[in-house]
Amino acid sequence: MDEKTFNNNDLMKSDCPVCGGHKTLSITNKTDNIPYFGDILETSVSCSECGYQSSDSISLEHNEPARFTLKINNTKLNTRVAKSQTATITIPHLGLKVEPGPKSDGYVSNVEGILNRFEEAVLRAIKLEGAEISKEVQDNALNIIELITKVKMGDMEVDLILEDPFGNSVIDDDDAQKELLTQEEADKLQTGFTTIDQ
Numbered sequence: 001m002d003e004k005t006f007n008n009n010d011l012m013k014s015d016c017p018v019c020g021g022h023k024t025l026s027i028t029n030k031t032d033n034i035p036y037f038g039d040i041l042e043t044s045v046s047c048s049e050c051g052y053q054s055s056d057s058i059s060l061e062h063n064e065p066a067r068f069t070l071k072i073n074n075t076k077l078n079t080r081v082a083k084s085q086t087a088t089i090t091i092p093h094l095g096l097k098v099e100p101g102p103k104s105d106g107y108v109s110n111v112e113g114i115l116n117r118f119e120e121a122v123l124r125a126i127k128l129e130g131a132e133i134s135k136e137v138q139d140n141a142l143n144i145i146e147l148i149t150k151v152k153m154g155d156m157e158v159d160l161i162l163e164d165p166f167g168n169s170v171i172d173d174d175d176a177q178k179e180l181l182t183q184e185e186a187d188k189l190q191t192g193f194t195t196i197d198q
């Protein structure tokens with residue numbers, strides 16, 4: 001993500017919705033072109049009076065909604081995965097799913113990186129609950145981590161599924177199956193942000 005190129009940069013002023021300051025809110029629009037993801041519009045606002053800040057991204061690309069499926073094991077750990085902000089990642093065998101939200105990032109990683117993210121999320125969930133955690137939840141979490149380890153060691157093979165209603169995500173592997181999603185399937189996916197019809 002360090003290869004960002006800014007094509008334009010507009011600065012506007014507006015009234016602040018938080019402190020009500022007159023023309024204290026700077027609005028910046030940036031168009032980014034990100035490898036694999038194409039063009040996105042980033043809008044960020046900041047108030048010089050109260051310090052309020054917010055930012056949002058909108059995909060300007062509208063490729064065909066697509067699903068990639070790849071059987072993963074220890075031989076696929078280095079396979080490149082580009083996940084846009086609008087993508088959903090699922091590993092059905094392990095009951096794992098990550099859906100896009102307002103704060104979700106697009107990133108380019110590999111299969112091992114995706115597995116590590118799931119592992120960290122599971123560990124975080126146990127720690128969050130702290131002392132309140134039930135034996136059942138803990139066992140379930142440890143079981144998932146054990147299964148992820150098995151996949152990494154090559155003792156187990158599971159499907160990795162990447163679905164993107166904007167078609168800006170890729171599992172970059174010759175063995176990955178690409179299917180186009182029907183409109184109905186695409187509509188069911190979360191996108192995580194406002195979309196604009198073109």
Ligand SMILES: [Zn+2]
Pocket residue numbers: 016017018019020021024047048049050051052
């Ligand atoms: Zn303000």
